[in-house]
Structure formats: structure tokens, C-alpha cells
Amino acid sequence: MEKAVKTTCPYCGVGCGVVATVADDGAVSVKGDPDHPANYGRLCSKGSALAETLDLDGRILHPEISGRQASWDEALDLVAGRFAQTIAEHGPDSVAFYVSGQLLTEDYYVANKLMKGFIGSANIDTNSRLCMSSSVAGHRRAFGSDTVPGTYEDLELADLVVLTGSNLAWCHPVLYQRLAAAKARRPGMKVVLIDPRRTMTADIADLHLAIRPDTDAALFVGLFSHLVAGNVVDQNYVAAHTTAFAEALTASGAVSFTEVLERTGLPAMQLREFYRLFATTEKVVTCYSQGVNQSSSGTDKVNAILNCHLATGRIGRRGMGPFSLTGQPNAMGGREVGGLANMLAAHMAIENAGDRDRVQRFWRSPAIAEKPGLKAVDLFQAVADGRVKALWIMATNPVVSMPDADAVEAAIRACPFVVVSDVLKETDTARHAHVLLPSLGWGEKSGTVTNSERRISRQRAFLEAPGEARSDWWQLTEVARRLGFAEAFTYDAPAEIFREHAALSGFENAGSRDFDIGAHADLTSEDYEALTPFQWPQPAGQGSAESRFFADGGFYHADGKARFVALRPPETVRTNADYPFTLNTGRIRDQWHTMTRTGKSARLSAHIAEPFAELHPRDAMEIGVGNAGLVEIESPQGKAIVRALITERQARGSIFSPMHWNDQFAAKARIDVLVPAITDRLSGQPASKNVAVAARKFKATHYAFAVSKAKPVDPGAAYWALAKAEAGFRLELAFAGPLDDWAGWCRRVFAIPQGVEPLGYADAQTGDIRLAFFDGARLLAAFFLAREPVAVARNWAIAQLAADHLDLRKRFALVAGRPGADKPDPGATVCSCFGIGVNQIVAAVRGGCHSVEAVGKSLNAGTNCGSCRAEIRGIIDGCHATAAE
Ligand SMILES: Nc1nc2c(c(=O)[nH]1)N[C@H]1C(S)=C(S)[C@@H](COP(=O)(O)OP(=O)(O)OC[C@H]3O[C@@H](n4cnc5c(=O)[nH]c(N)nc54)[C@H](O)[C@@H]3O)O[C@H]1N2
Ligand SMILES: Nc1nc2c(c(=O)[nH]1)N[C@H]1C(S)=C(S)[C@@H](COP(=O)(O)OP(=O)(O)OC[C@H]3O[C@@H](n4cnc5c(=O)[nH]c(N)nc54)[C@H](O)[C@@H]3O)O[C@H]1N2
Ligand code: SF4
Ligand SMILES: [Mo]
Numbered sequence: 001m002e003k004a005v006k007t008t009c010p011y012c013g014v015g016c017g018v019v020a021t022v023a024d025d026g027a028v029s030v031k032g033d034p035d036h037p038a039n040y041g042r043l044c045s046k047g048s049a050l051a052e053t054l055d056l057d058g059r060i061l062h063p064e065i066s067g068r069q070a071s072w073d074e075a076l077d078l079v080a081g082r083f084a085q086t087i088a089e090h091g092p093d094s095v096a097f098y099v100s101g102q103l104l105t106e107d108y109y110v111a112n113k114l115m116k117g118f119i120g121s122a123n124i125d126t127n128s129r130l131c132m133s134s135s136v137a138g139h140r141r142a143f144g145s146d147t148v149p150g151t152y153e154d155l156e157l158a159d160l161v162v163l164t165g166s167n168l169a170w171c172h173p174v175l176y177q178r179l180a181a182a183k184a185r186r187p188g189m190k191v192v193l194i195d196p197r198r199t200m201t202a203d204i205a206d207l208h209l210a211i212r213p214d215t216d217a218a219l220f221v222g223l224f225s226h227l228v229a230g231n232v233v234d235q236n237y238v239a240a241h242t243t244a245f246a247e248a249l250t251a252s253g254a255v256s257f258t259e260v261l262e263r264t265g266l267p268a269m270q271l272r273e274f275y276r277l278f279a280t281t282e283k284v285v286t287c288y289s290q291g292v293n294q295s296s297s298g299t300d301k302v303n304a305i306l307n308c309h310l311a312t313g314r315i316g317r318r319g320m321g322p323f324s325l326t327g328q329p330n331a332m333g334g335r336e337v338g339g340l341a342n343m344l345a346a347h348m349a350i351e352n353a354g355d356r357d358r359v360q361r362f363w364r365s366p367a368i369a370e371k372p373g374l375k376a377v378d379l380f381q382a383v384a385d386g387r388v389k390a391l392w393i394m395a396t397n398p399v400v401s402m403p404d405a406d407a408v409e410a411a412i413r414a415c416p417f418v419v420v421s422d423v424l425k426e427t428d429t430a431r432h433a434h435v436l437l438p439s440l441g442w443g444e445k446s447g448t449v450t451n452s453e454r455r456i457s458r459q460r461a462f463l464e465a466p467g468e469a470r471s472d473w474w475q476l477t478e479v480a481r482r483l484g485f486a487e488a489f490t491y492d493a494p495a496e497i498f499r500e501h502a503a504l505s506g507f508e509n510a511g512s513r514d515f516d517i518g519a520h521a522d523l524t525s526e527d528y529e530a531l532t533p534f535q536w537p538q539p540a541g542q543g544s545a546e547s548r549f550f551a552d553g554g555f556y557h558a559d560g561k562a563r564f565v566a567l568r569p570p571e572t573v574r575t576n577a578d579y580p581f582t583l584n585t586g587r588i589r590d591q592w593h594t595m596t597r598t599g600k601s602a603r604l605s606a607h608i609a610e611p612f613a614e615l616h617p618r619d620a621m622e623i624g625v626g627n628a629g630l631v632e633i634e635s636p637q638g639k640a641i642v643r644a645l646i647t648e649r650q651a652r653g654s655i656f657s658p659m660h661w662n663d664q665f666a667a668k669a670r671i672d673v674l675v676p677a678i679t680d681r682l683s684g685q686p687a688s689k690n691v692a693v694a695a696r697k698f699k700a701t702h703y704a705f706a707v708s709k710a711k712p713v714d715p716g717a718a719y720w721a722l723a724k725a726e727a728g729f730r731l732e733l734a735f736a737g738p739l740d741d742w743a744g745w746c747r748r749v750f751a752i753p754q755g756v757e758p759l760g761y762a763d764a765q766t767g768d769i770r771l772a773f774f775d776g777a778r779l780l781a782a783f784f785l786a787r788e789p790v791a792v793a794r795n796w797a798i799a800q801l802a803a804d805h806l807d808l809r810k811r812f813a814l815v816a817g818r819p820g821a822d823k824p825d826p827g828a829t830v831c832s833c834f835g836i837g838v839n840q841i842v843a844a845v846r847g848g849c850h851s852v853e854a855v856g857k858s859l860n861a862g863t864n865c866g867s868c869r870a871e872i873r874g875i876i877d878g879c880h881a882t883a884a885e
Contacts, residue, residue: 002022003022004019005460005461006019006036007019007020007458008036009046009047010102010459011047011592012172013172013329013331013332013451013452014039015450016033016038019031019032022462028463029051030047030050030051035532038457044177045603045607045832045833045865045867046173049603050442052601054442057600058424058600059466065434065435066434072470072478080482083479086416086417090389092367093123093388094388095388095390095391096374096379096382096390096391096392097111097115097393097394098124098127098396098398099111099393101326101327101330101333102396104445104447104473105336105337105447105449107394108339109345109500109501110480114476116338116350116369117360117368118366118485119483120367120368121369122342122369123374125339125373125379128331128335129340129375129376129684130685131293131327131328132293132326132331133340133683133684133685134292134293134298134682134685135288135324136335136343138300139306141303142564143549143555143557144562145515147549148324150315150321150453151453151547152175152178152452154319154320154548155178155179156178158284159319160189160190160192160284162194162285162287163194163201164195164287165289166195166287166289166291167199167586168201169201169204170199170587170588170867175325175452177866179204180869183204190206190281191204192274195208195291196211196213196651196654197614197654197656200871200874204870212264212572213572214572216301216304216305217300217570218569219260220304220307220308221307222252222259222260223274223278223308224248224249224304224308225249225253225257226275228252228311233311233312236313237312238311238313241562242561243559245564247566250566255569278308282314283318284312284320285319286321287324288301288305288324289327291586293685294689295689296678297570297572297680298683299680299682300567304567306322309322315550316552326452331452332452333456336450336505336515340375342684345504346501346507346513347505350371350372356369375679376398376402376686377402377403377679377684380411381411384407388415390415391412391415392421393433394420395421397427397596399412400659400672401593401594402686403672403686403688404675404676405672405675406637406673412429413432418433418435420435420436420437421437421439423438423469423596427662428663438470439469439471439472440461440465440472443463444461444469446459446460446461446471447494454535456531473494474491476489477491493525495523498528501517503518506519506521509539514556515536516536516537518539519540550562572690579692579694581619581653581654582692583671583690584654584689585688586689587660589608589867590604590832594662595661599664602726603829603833605723606725606835609721609730610661610723611640611669612644613644614645615631615650615655616653617648623695626646628643629698631644631695632695633695634693635675635691637674637675638674639668640657640670640671641668641719642661655695659688665723667718667719672688674693701736701787703785703786703790705733705783705792705797706782706784707729707730707731708801709781709801710729710780713749713751715749716749725801726802727802730797742771742783742785743758743760746783750783752773756774758771759774759811761815766786768787770784770815777804779800779801779805782797782800782815784797795837796826827840830875834859834863841872845875850876851876852873
């Protein structure tokens with residue numbers, strides 16, 4: 001019997017509802033849940049490809065101790081024993097948890113309770129430190145609580161949507177689609193994008209402000225002055241519900257319009273136009289994400305934005321408000337349980353003695369952390385210098401995602417005891433685990449997550465637990481029991497944890513704290529199973545409460561008022577003569593973080609198959625690198641080698657590189673190796689978007705492209721980048737010197753069986769070498785080597801892995817590296833859902849399809865998840881530009 005289960009997407013903070021169907025033969029299909037209020041049935045490319053990431057390839061299925069399989073009992077005894085021993089010898093602050101916004105609320109709640117209430121240390125921090133902590137700090141400074149006032153609907157109701165430091169089209173694609181649809185319905189609506197580079201999100205922007213890195217604070221401080229000068233301030237709101245307006249005004253007065261121009265580098269006309277739009281439009285929503293948060297002035301950027309919304313009283317009303325877009329599926333849930341080192345549970349403050357007492361009474365715990373714990377960067381420094389001696393890492397991959405990643409790796413390697421809970425056996429972090437614990441993945445685990453608009457949804461299991469994998473909350477509970485806290489950790493199911501979490505949120509609350517879901521404290525297990533998405537707050541005894549905050553004040557500082565923050569924008573230029581470029585890092589459309597799941601999907605890997613450095617044509621010329629050449633990027637912390645992507649979307653002097661690639665997928669492309677551990681003073685969030693680097697051409701003597709049925713083993717080339725492909729793998733390569741025996745290299749790397757001889761040719765003049773290995777009619781591997789970046793039709797070559805090669809001529813065509821005339825090369829994939837390449841789209845445009853809709857009709861491209869529509873529009877525009885020349 002086919003079974004359909006309603007669950008939630010495990011990727012971004014939009015939190016889309018998914019219906020997963022398991023067929024009789026076990027095959028899983030997913031579609032958007034038409035009833036879920038976040039997405040109403042839509043899914044983006046990553047959500048649509050979820051079913052392709054569920055295989056057990058690479059999964060860790062049994063606990064391991066130092067690489068050998070162990071029983072759960074043995075592993076858990078060891079974890080508890082070593083933690084207990086370390087605490088006994090060196091005190092509670094000598095141990096730490098480093099967890100993740102990808103945990104479910106129930107997992108997160110247990111981790112936080114164990115560390116803060118029972119071990120008695122606040123040394124639990126999370127990857128949300130790298131993600132949302134500046135927003136948290138900014139909210140708390142202004143509102144007295146970490147509250148996101150608005151809802152997604154506000155983006156549709158607004159007349160002006162300002163997107164700053166957000167690549168919404170790629171990072172919150174379904175929200176972007178909702179915004180794009182609203183704008184199409186109501187063309188009067190305006191969108192302003194603030195981002196140093198021209199991203200795909202610019203597609204819907206009426207105005208794109210390509211500011212210099214980190215000058216947002218100056219931009220919004222200038223806006224504040226402009227709003228005051230233009231009499232747009234809501235005097236009643238400011239008087240009744242806020243304090244410190246005068247101080248903020250004095251501070252902003254010190255930043256002249258000319259200074260804003262100089263700092264941001266914007267043309268005066270553009271700046272005026274933005275200020276005019278903001279001043280004259282009542283319904284404004286300002287969305288912000290990592291371009292704001294991941295900065296040494298992240299918290300100030302947040303408060304500069306909040307100041308403008310508070311001054312105009314545009315907050316918490318329909319179509320108005322500041323909107324912090326959360327990244328991970330449960331970034332918000334993590335904040336609710338107090339997973340950050342400087343928070344307590346249920347939005348209570350660790351610095352507040354009354355809050356500490358309340359939480360301790362509720363937990364009936366023997367201890368309560370007295371002071372904030374170590375924030376992520378400090379935490380790993382404490383691991384490095386031996387203050388932290390036992391570390392449990394759960395659902396995050398810090399060797400890839402932390403700044404100064406090599407130093408973090410060295411710290412983990414040197415740590416006397418490291419536990420890693422993950423779903424994969426081989427990650428850059430898991431390789432250093434003393435104890436590796438197999439966790440349940442998406443589709444197997446069960447619990448709740450909270451999205452950017454405070455909506456709590458269920459993730460439900462629809463697959464059997466594979467091997468001995470167990471949930472993260474169970475692992476934590478078992479260790480807590482072994483540490484002697486069995487009475488407080490009695491959980492047998494996530495519903496029990498959720499009830500306790502809900503009860504704590506309502507405990508002695510009476511409206512004093514924003515986060516209150518007390519209405520769910522008595523939920524039965526059946527209710528929990530049937531729980532439909534709801535937005536907080538939902539206090540006990542009240543029906544669905546107001547879904548927005550602060551329209552009528554009611555802030556959470558002791559005086560009930562919001563605070564303006566007086567801001568002086570800081571110095572933001574980091575480059576110098578030795579490191580003349582600024583490196584900006586972030587995301588691409590079809591990969592998720594360190595690629596442990598999206599990297600399994602051939603469709604998703606086809607969009608962008610390599611790590612890259614996007615740079616301006618003139619910068620590329622200056623460093624002598626051509627398109628498809630390789631770039632070596634260097635900072636005082638380390639080096640990376642990536643492909644050059646030369647575009648005018650990038651401002652001069654700046655480079656953009658994705659954060660995703662790691663040692664499992666590339667030779668030397670962990671971008672965080674380059675990022676210094678500079679953090680925001682208040683939030684502790686690393687500045688990952690403005691890094692001083694040098695860039696130069698990487699001089700390779702040989703370039704190669706290969707496809708292989710087997711997963712390539714240890715290519716050992718100066719540069720390599722591996723990607724999953726249909727029926728096998730694709731591999732880009734570059735070598736710093738020649739090899740004696742290319743065929744032998746292929747045999748080893750592609751695991752070619754004995755007796756299979758290569759078909760091939762070598763061109764002595766050009767130096768080109770082509771080798772193909774066939775097992776009967778099946779291609780095992782093909783290898784194309786040249787002295788310049790290899791010009792071979794990639795997608796065509798990949799398709800040959802699945803094709804029949806009975807005909808000898810076909811085999812020679814392959815060695816020649818050319819598609820036959822009957823089968824044109826589709827080119828790099830644009831539409832992941834239907835596998836449509838750029839060349840096909842160009843052909844359709846040349847054939848008369850002049851709109852995204854027409855291309856969709858002709859090729860289907862862009863008609864499923866819609867994530868590639870902006871790119872298709874770009875190709876159409878590009879073709880017209882060429883035609884016009
Ligand atoms: N496809 C995909 N989607 C994701 C994720 C993913 O891995 N892949 N991860 C999720 C997570 S955890 C997060 S946190 C979100 C992040 O979502 P976003 O914040 O939208 O993504 P980023 O690419 O990190 O950065 C956004 C933009 O900030 C710009 N920027 C850099 N410096 C500045 C600056 O000084 N000022 C301004 N105004 N802009 C600047 C960058 O050029 C970039 O385009 O995405 C979520 N969604
Ligand atoms: N330079 C630079 N660095 C960045 C950023 C940037 O923009 N630039 N962005 C930062 C941001 S915003 C974020 S959020 C981080 C993300 O960085 P990470 O959190 O390090 O990245 P993920 O790949 O999401 O890591 C999740 C890990 O958990 C595993 N996993 C998946 N599901 C489960 C589960 O259910 N249980 C357990 N136990 N494990 C599971 C995955 O296999 C993977 O190893 O990166 C940060 N680092
Ligand atoms: S927008 Fe895409 S990645 Fe984000 S929750 Fe929805 S389907 Fe998942
Ligand atoms: Mo994030």
C-alpha cells in the first residue's frame with residue numbers, strides 16, 4: 001500500500017511542507033504540500049530532488065569507536081565515561097557541545113537541557129552562531145527579545161520590499177517565488193536589492209544598489225537621517241513605544257549624505273532614489289540575511305535597519321516590518337530552546353538570575369549555568385589551547401564551515417576526546433572522531449522545526465531507521481542517563497520532549513516573554529502526530545493569538561519599550577597591498593552547505609559542478625586568467641584553488657566563492673581555510689563576506705576532464721573537483737606537471753579491472769590525450785587531457801556512461817570527445833528538474849522563444865520548481881544582446 005506522509009523540507013528556513021510518498025517497491029517521491037502555509041504546494045530545485053538524496057550510500061549505520069564497529073552500549077558508555085571523567089578532573093567548562101540549526105527542536109532541547117541544567121556549563125554553541133547570531137543580538141538590543149515581528153504574507157502585502165544581504169532567488173527560492181508572483185499580480189510593487197554583486201535575485205529588482213562590502217550600516221544610518229529630515233517619523237509611535245531616539249539621531253547626524261556616498265560607492269541618483277522610495281512608501285518590508293549578519297559589524301547593521309522601521313512605526317503591521325530570513329530549517333527552533341551559548345531555554349536570558357532560577361526550578365536540575373558559555377570561534381580556540389578536552393559535535397561540519405578552518409581542524413585533531421553524530425561516515429569532521437555515532441536522517445527522524453516566520457511544523461518519518469542509526473535526542477538522552485540524570489531524561493518519544501518544551505515556554509510567563517506555546521503543553525501523542533503547522537505565540541488558554549508583534553509596542557525590555565541604538569558605522573575596508581581583493585563567500589542554488597546530501601544528487605550537481613571564483617573581467621585580465629582557467633586564492637590563513645568564472649555581475653576588486661566544496665569533493669577548495677576568525681564584537685558571528693585575499697592564475701601544465709562509473713579514488717592532482725553524475729561521476733582535473741603513465745593513472749583512479757585495455761589516441765603536436773575504457777558495450781571511464789582547459793561537451797560525455805557502445809564507431813566518437821551531429825551537446829544544466837542545458841535554451845531562444853514562458857512551453861525548462869527562471873531570463877537577455885551587436 002502506497003503511503004503519503006506530510007513532513008517538512010530539511011533545507012532552508014522557508015520551511016516548505018512536503019508530501020513524501022513511499023511506493024510498494026520502496027521508491028520515494030516528493031511533492032510540495034498544497035496545504036502548507038509556507039509554500040502552498042511549491043518546492044524549489046533542492047526540495048524537488050529530496051528523493052534522490054535518500055540512498056544509503058556513504059551512510060554510517062553502526063556506532064564506531066576509533067574506526068571499528070561497536071555496540072551502542074559500548075559507545076554510549078565510553079562517551080558518558082569520558083565526559084564524566086573530564087568533568088570530574090577539570091570541571092564542567094572543560095567539556096562542550098557544538099550543535100546545529102539542522103537538529104530538530106526536540107534534539108536541541110535535550111542537548112541544551114543536559115549542558116546548561118545538568119552538566120552545569122553553558123558550553124553549548126551552534127552553527128547558528130555563524131548564521132543568525134547577529135540578528136539575535138540586534139533583536140535583543142532593540143526589542144528586549146529575539147523576535148521576528150512579521151510573517152511571509154507581509155512580503156506579498158508590501159508596496160516596497162528591500163532585500164539586503166540576501167540572495168533570495170537562490171537561498172529562499174520559494175519565498176522568492178511568492179514575492180515574484182505578488183509583484184507580477186501588483187506591478188506597482190517595488191523591489192530594491194542591496195548586494196555588492198548582481199545576483200539572480202536582481203531579476204525582480206527595480207533598483208540594485210551594488211554597495212561596497214559592509215557599508216550597510218552607513219547606508220541605513222543615512223536613511224535614518226533622511227527619514228527624520230523628511231518628517232516621515234511616526235512621532236506617536238516613537239513617543240509611546242521607544243527610547244533613545246535622540247541619541248540615535250545625534251549619532252546619525254554625524255554621518256553626512258556625502259559620507260554615505262563615499263562609503264557605499266553608490267551613484268548619488270541611486271542613493272536618493274532608494275531613500276525616496278523608502279520615505280514615501282508606508283508598506284515596507286526589509287528582509288536581511290547573511291550579507292548583514294556575517295560581518296564584523298553585523299549587529300550594528302541589524303540595528304541600523306531596525307532603527308528605520310521603529311522610527312516610522314512600520315513594524316508588526318500588515319505588509320510592514322524588518323524581516324530576518326533564517327537560513328537553516330530549524331534556526332528558529334534552536335533559538336527557542338536556547339541553543340546558543342549566551343541564551344537560556346525558552347527565550348530566557350542566562351544573565352538574568354530570575355530566569356536562571358525559573359529554568360532550574362522547572363527542570364528540577366542540580367545545577368544551572370551561571371554565565372554565558374563559549375561562542376563558536378572562542379569554543380574552538382578553547383579546544384585548541386586545551387581548555388576544552390571533550391567535545392561532542394552534532395549535525396554540523398565545522399572543519400568545512402568554521403572560519404580559519406585549518407586551525408579548527410587542527411584543534412579537533414588535537415582534542416583528547418571527540419564525538420561526532422552524523423548521517424555520513426566520511427565527512428571532513430567525522431574523520432577526526434574518536435566516537436562516531438550514526439544519526440537518523442531526514443525521512444527517518446521525527447520532531448518539529450520552526451521556520452523564519454515562527455511557524456512550527458512537523459518533520460515526520462516515512463522510512464525505516466537504517467542499520468542501527470538512532471535519533472540525536474535518543475543519543476543525548478542515553479548519555480544523560482549514564483551521567484546519572486535518568487530522572488530528568490525519561491524521554492521515550494519526541495512528543496514527550498515537545499510537551500516539556502511547550503510547558504517551559506508557558507511556565508511563569510503571563511506575557512512576559514515572547515516565545516509562548518503553552519497551548520501545546522498537554523498535547524497527547526496522537527495530537528502530536530496530527531499536529532498541523534502553527535505560528536507562535538500560542539499561550540495556554542488563548543486561541544490563535546496575534547501572528548505579528550509590536551504594532552502597538554509591547555516590547556520585552558523591562559520598560560516595555562524598544563530601544564533605538566546610536567550607531568557610528570565602522571571602518572570596513574580590509575584589503576591592502578598584499579591582499580588587494582575582497583573575498584565574498586556564500587551559496588549557490590543547488591547545493592546545501594557542505595554537500596553531504598545535495599552532493600548525492602546528479603541533477604543538483606549538474607547546475608554548478610565545480611568550486612569557483614567569480615571575478616570581474618578586468619580583474620581576470622590583470623591576473624592573467626581566462627575563462628575556465630584556474631585561480632589560486634590566498635589569505636594569511638591559507639590557500640584554495642578554484643575555477644575562474646568571469647562575469648560583470650561581480651564588482652571590480654571583489655571575488656565571490658561558494659562555501660560548499662570540501663575535501664570530499666575537491667582537492668583544495670574549503671573556502672573557510674581563507675577566512676580569518678574575525679567576529680562581530682557583540683554577537684560573536686564571523687565575518688565571512690569581506691576577507692582580504694590575493695588572487696593569481698594557477699599555472700597548470702595539463703587540464704583534464706573525466707567521467708567514470710566508479711567513484712574516483714584519490715586523484716592526487718593539484719586540482720580536482722568531483723561531482724555525482726547520472727550513472728556515475730564527473731571529474732575536473734588539473735596537473736602541475738606531466739605524468740609518465742596516464743593510462744596507469746586512470747586504471748588506479750577509476751578502478752579499471754585487469755584485462756580491460758584502453759581505447760585512445762595521443763596527439764603529439766597538441767599534447768591532447770584521450771582514453772576510454774569499455775567493458776563490453778559499457779563505458780567504464782573516459783579521460784580527456786589537454787594543455788589548455790579541456791573543450792569537451794560535458795553533459796554529452798556524461799550521458800555516454802549510460803549509453804550503449806556496441807557500435808565501434810560510437811566508441812571512437814567518444815574518444816574524439818565530440819557528440820555526433822545528430823545529438824547536439826545540451827551544455828551546462830540550467831533547469832535541474834528537466835535536465836535542460838544552456839545550449840538547448842539558446843537554441844530555443846534563437847528559434848523564436850523570447851520569454852521565459854515560451855522557453856518553458858518549448859522545453860519544459862523552468863516549469864516545475866521555477867528556481868531557474870531568473871537564469872533563463874538572463875540567457876534570453878544575453879541572446880538578444882548578442883543579436884543586437
Ligand atoms: N541553495 C542554498 N540555499 C540555502 C543554503 C544553502 O546552503 N544553499 N543555506 C541556507 C542557510 S543556512 C542560510 S544562512 C541562508 C543564507 O542565505 P543568503 O544570506 O541569502 O545567502 P548568502 O549567499 O550567504 O549571502 C547573501 C548575499 O549577501 C551578499 N553580501 C555580501 N556582503 C555583503 C554586504 O556587505 N552587504 C550586503 N547587503 N550584502 C552582502 C552576497 O553577495 C550574497 O549574495 O541560505 C539558506 N538557503
Ligand atoms: N565562508 C563561509 N562560511 C560559512 C558560511 C558562509 O556563508 N561563508 N555560512 C555559515 C552558515 S550560515 C551556516 S548555517 C554553516 C553551515 O555549515 P554546517 O552546519 O557545517 O554544514 P552542513 O553541511 O549543513 O552540516 C551538517 C552536517 O550534519 C549532518 N547531518 C544531516 N542531517 C543530520 C541529522 O539529522 N543528525 C545529525 N547528527 N547529523 C546530520 C550532515 O551530513 C553534515 O555533516 O556554515 C557557515 N559557514
Ligand atoms: S525553498 Fe526549497 S530548500 Fe527551502 S524549504 Fe522550500 S523546498 Fe526546501
Ligand atoms: Mo546559515
